[in-house]
Amino acid sequence: MPTVLDVAKCAGVSPITVSRVINRSGSFSEETRKRVEAAVAELGYVQNSVARSLRSSRTNTIALIVSDITNPFFTSLARGVEDTASDAGYTVFFCNTDELTEEEERYTQVLLQKQVDGFLLVPAHSSLNSIEKIQKHNIPLVIIDRWLPGVAVDSVRCDSVEGSYQLTRLLLSLGHRNIALISGPKDVSTSIDRVSGYRNALEEAGLPFDPANVQYGEFVQSSGYALTKRVLAMDPRPTAIFGANNFIAIGVLKALNDAGIKVPGEISVVGFDDLPELLVVSPFLTVASQPAYEMGCRATRLLIERLGKKGAGEKQQVILPTQVIVRGSTGAANG
Amino acid sequence: MPTVLDVAKCAGVSPITVSRVINRSGSFSEETRKRVEAAVAELGYVQNSVARSLRSSRTNTIALIVSDITNPFFTSLARGVEDTASDAGYTVFFCNTDELTEEEERYTQVLLQKQVDGFLLVPAHSSLNSIEKIQKHNIPLVIIDRWLPGVAVDSVRCDSVEGSYQLTRLLLSLGHRNIALISGPKDVSTSIDRVSGYRNALEEAGLPFDPANVQYGEFVQSSGYALTKRVLAMDPRPTAIFGANNFIAIGVLKALNDAGIKVPGEISVVGFDDLPELLVVSPFLTVASQPAYEMGCRATRLLIERLGKKGAGEKQQVILPTQVIVRGSTGAANG
DNA sequence: CTGTTAGCGCGTTCAT
DNA sequence: ATGAACGCGCTAACAG
Numbered sequence: 001m002p003t004v005l006d007v008a009k010c011a012g013v014s015p016i017t018v019s020r021v022i023n024r025s026g027s028f029s030e031e032t033r034k035r036v037e038a039a040v041a042e043l044g045y046v047q048n049s050v051a052r053s054l055r056s057s058r059t060n061t062i063a064l065i066v067s068d069i070t071n072p073f074f075t076s077l078a079r080g081v082e083d084t085a086s087d088a089g090y091t092v093f094f095c096n097t098d099e100l101t102e103e104e105e106r107y108t109q110v111l112l113q114k115q116v117d118g119f120l121l122v123p124a125h126s127s128l129n130s131i132e133k134i135q136k137h138n139i140p141l142v143i144i145d146r147w148l149p150g151v152a153v154d155s156v157r158c159d160s161v162e163g164s165y166q167l168t169r170l171l172l173s174l175g176h177r178n179i180a181l182i183s184g185p186k187d188v189s190t191s192i193d194r195v196s197g198y199r200n201a202l203e204e205a206g207l208p209f210d211p212a213n214v215q216y217g218e219f220v221q222s223s224g225y226a227l228t229k230r231v232l233a234m235d236p237r238p239t240a241i242f243g244a245n246n247f248i249a250i251g252v253l254k255a256l257n258d259a260g261i262k263v264p265g266e267i268s269v270v271g272f273d274d275l276p277e278l279l280v281v282s283p284f285l286t287v288a289s290q291p292a293y294e295m296g297c298r299a300t301r302l303l304i305e306r307l308g309k310k311g312a313g314e315k316q317q318v319i320l321p322t323q324v325i326v327r328g329s330t331g332a333a334n335g
Numbered sequence: 336m337p338t339v340l341d342v343a344k345c346a347g348v349s350p351i352t353v354s355r356v357i358n359r360s361g362s363f364s365e366e367t368r369k370r371v372e373a374a375v376a377e378l379g380y381v382q383n384s385v386a387r388s389l390r391s392s393r394t395n396t397i398a399l400i401v402s403d404i405t406n407p408f409f410t411s412l413a414r415g416v417e418d419t420a421s422d423a424g425y426t427v428f429f430c431n432t433d434e435l436t437e438e439e440e441r442y443t444q445v446l447l448q449k450q451v452d453g454f455l456l457v458p459a460h461s462s463l464n465s466i467e468k469i470q471k472h473n474i475p476l477v478i479i480d481r482w483l484p485g486v487a488v489d490s491v492r493c494d495s496v497e498g499s500y501q502l503t504r505l506l507l508s509l510g511h512r513n514i515a516l517i518s519g520p521k522d523v524s525t526s527i528d529r530v531s532g533y534r535n536a537l538e539e540a541g542l543p544f545d546p547a548n549v550q551y552g553e554f555v556q557s558s559g560y561a562l563t564k565r566v567l568a569m570d571p572r573p574t575a576i577f578g579a580n581n582f583i584a585i586g587v588l589k590a591l592n593d594a595g596i597k598v599p600g601e602i603s604v605v606g607f608d609d610l611p612e613l614l615v616v617s618p619f620l621t622v623a624s625q626p627a628y629e630m631g632c633r634a635t636r637l638l639i640e641r642l643g644k645k646g647a648g649e650k651q652q653v654i655l656p657t658q659v660i661v662r663g664s665t666g667a668a669n670g
Numbered sequence: 671c672t673g674t675t676a677g678c679g680c681g682t683t684c685a686t
Numbered sequence: 687a688t689g690a691a692c693g694c695g696c697t698a699a700c701a702g
Contacts, residue, residue, distance in 0.1 A: 338678095350680080351680090351681075354680070354681060355681095358681085383679055386678070386680040387679080387680055387681075389679080389680075390679080390681045390682075391682090
C-alpha cells in the first residue's frame with residue numbers, strides 16, 4: 001500500500017505538503033492541490049489513520065458500552081449514538097457487558113489501550129472501577145441511563161422517579177390499592193429510582209409502602225416471569241403489576257397469559273420502556289416511554305463537546321422526561 | 336500517561352524487556368517479570384495499541400456494516416458478531432448504511448483508513464465498489480445475508496429460496512391460490528431469492544406466476560403498509576399475503592388491522608424473519624425464521640479464520656437453513 | 671506557500 | 687535472558 005511518501009514523490013512535493021492537502025490544513029496552492037489529488041487517485045492512496053493517530057493523539061473513535069444491544073431500548077440508543085457520532089466524524093466501538101462488572105472492566109481496559117477519544121457507558125451495577133480508571137486517564141466520559149452514588153460525571157438519563165410516580169398515580173387513579181412492583185437489581189439506579197417514584201405516589205395517596213410488594217430480580221424476561229408467579233401467590237393478590245423495564249413487563253404479560261389471567265380484566269399491567277412502533281402491530285402495554293434514540297444523540301453530542309476542552313467545565317446532568325402512554329393493559333380495579 | 340520507557344526505568348530494565356513481559360513474547364526471568372509487573376501496576380501503565388498497531392500492522396479490530404441495527408434481525412446478528420469477536424480478542428466497529436450505497440462507500444473508506452483487520456458487510460443494493468476496494472486492499476471480507484452477482488467472496492447467509500418456497504407451499508396446502516408477495520427492492524438478493532422460492536412453489540403446484548401479485552418496495556414497515564393497501568384493491572383480492580421481511584410483515588398486519596380485515600379469517604399472512612421471543616408476548620405471525628445470532632457468529636468465525644492466512648484458500652459460502660414456524664396468522668382459504 | 675527535522679510508542683532485528 | 691538501534695506512517699514545530 002502506498003504511503004504519503006509515494007504520493008509525495010509522484011506529485012513532486014514533500015510528504016508534509018501531501019498531508020496538508022489531504023487534511024485541508026495549513027495552506028497550499030491550487031496547483032499543488034491538483035497535483036497531489038491526482039497522485040492520490042493514481043496510486044489509490046488511503047491515509048493510514050493509525051499512524052495519524054499516533055502522531056496526533058486522536059483516534060476519532062468513541063466507545064459505547066451497554067449491557068445488551070439486543071434490548072430494544074439500547075438498540076435505539078445505539079442507533080442515536082452512531083448517527084450522531086458518524087455525522088461528527090467519529091466511528092463507534094460497541095460492547096455488551098451483560099451487566100457483568102468484569103466484562104465492563106475488560107472492555108474499558110481494551111478501549112483505553114485503543115486510545116478511544118471518549119466513552120459512553122451504561123454502568124453495570126455500581127462498581128466504580130471502570131469510571132475511575134477512565135477519569136484517571138483523562139478521557140471524556142458520559143454515563144448513560146443510570147447514575148452512580150458519589151461520582152461527578154457528565155450523564156444523560158431519564159427521570160425514572162417521575163415516570164414511575166406517574167405510572168403509579170395512573171394505577172391509583174384507576175382504583176388500584178394493591179400494586180406489585182417487579183424491579184431489576186437492587187443496586188442499579190434505575191431500579192432504585194423506579195421504586196422511589198412508586199413509593200412517592202403511594203405515600204402521597206396516604207397508602208403504606210409495603211416492601212413485600214416490591215420484588216427485586218434482573219432486568220430480563222425470565223425474571224419478570226418468575227417473579228410474577230410469586231406475586232400471583234400473594235394473599236391478597238395485587239390487582240396491578242408494574243414491570244420495571246420492557247423485558248420484565250413482557251415476562252409479566254407472559255406469566256399472566258400462561259396463568260389464564262385476563263389483562264386488564266383481572267390484573268392491570270404497566271411497564272417502563274416502550275417497544276419501537278416498528279416492531280409492534282397493535283401496542284397494548286401502558287408504559288412510561290423513554291426517548292432512547294434521543295438519549296443516544298444527546299449523550300454523544302455532550303461527549304463530543306467535551307473532546308475539545310478536556311476536563312474543563314462543570315459536569316453536566318441531562319435528565320430527559322419520560323412519557324406515559326396509556327393503552328389497553330390498564331383498567332379499573334374491580335373490587 | 337506513562338509509556339514503556341517509564342515502566343522500563345521504574346523496573347530498571349530496557350523498554351524491550353517490558354514489551355516482552357507484557358506480550359508474553361520472547362523470554363525473561365521470573366524475577367524480571369515480577370519487577371516489570373510491579374512497575375506496570377505502580378504507574379498504572381496501559382499499553383498503547385495505536386503504536387503497537389503501527390508497528391505490527393494489526394489492529395485487532397473488525398468492522399460490521401449493516402443497513403440498520405434497529406432491525407431485530409441485524410441486532411441479533413450484531414450480538415453474535417460481537418460475542419464471537421470479543422472472545423477472539425477483537426473489537427467491533429458498527430455502522431448503519433440505511434441501504435445507501437454512498438454511506439457504505441464512505442464507511443468503507445474510513446474503516447480502511449483505520450486499518451481494520453477485516454470487514455463484515457451486508458451490502459446495500461448491488462454496488463460492487465466497496466467490495467472491490469476492500470479486496471484491492473487485501474483485507475479479509477465476509478458478506479452477510481446477501482449475495483452479489485459475479486463476485487467471489489466468503490459469505491454467510493440463509494437459504495431464502497428454500498424458506499420462501501416452504502412458506503408458499505404452506506399457503507398452497509391451506510388452499511390459497513391467489514397469494515400476494517410484498518417484497519423488498521428488486522436489486523437485493525434476498526428479494527430476488529424470496530420471489531424465486533415463491534415462484535418455484537407456485538409453478539410446482541401448476542399455478543401461473545402472476546407478476547402483478549409481486550409488489551416491490553423497501554424492507555420497511557411503511558412500504559409493507561402502503562403496498563398492502565394496493566393489494567387490497569386488487570380484483571380478485573388475494574387470500575394470503577407474504578411479507579418478505581419482518582418490517583414488511585408488520586406493515587401488512589397493521590394495514591389489515593386498520594382496514595378491519597380479520598387475520599387469518601379473511602386473509603392469511605406469512606413473513607420472513609422472526610421476532611426475538613424476548614420481545615413478543617404471544618407470537619402470532621407464521622414465519623420463515625433465520626438464525627440471525629448464529630449467522631453473526633459464523634460470519635465472524637469465518638472472518639477470523641481468514642485473518643491468519645490472507646487471501647489463501649477457496650472462498651467459502653455458508654448457507655444456513657431457515658425454519659418455518661406455523662402460528663396463528665395462517666388459516667385455510669375460504670372460497 | 672513549502673520543506674526539514676524530529677518524534678509519537680512500540681516491536682522487529684540483530685547483537686550480546 | 688537482555689539490550690541497542692531502527693523504523694512503522696504520519697504530522698507538529700520550526701524554518702524559509
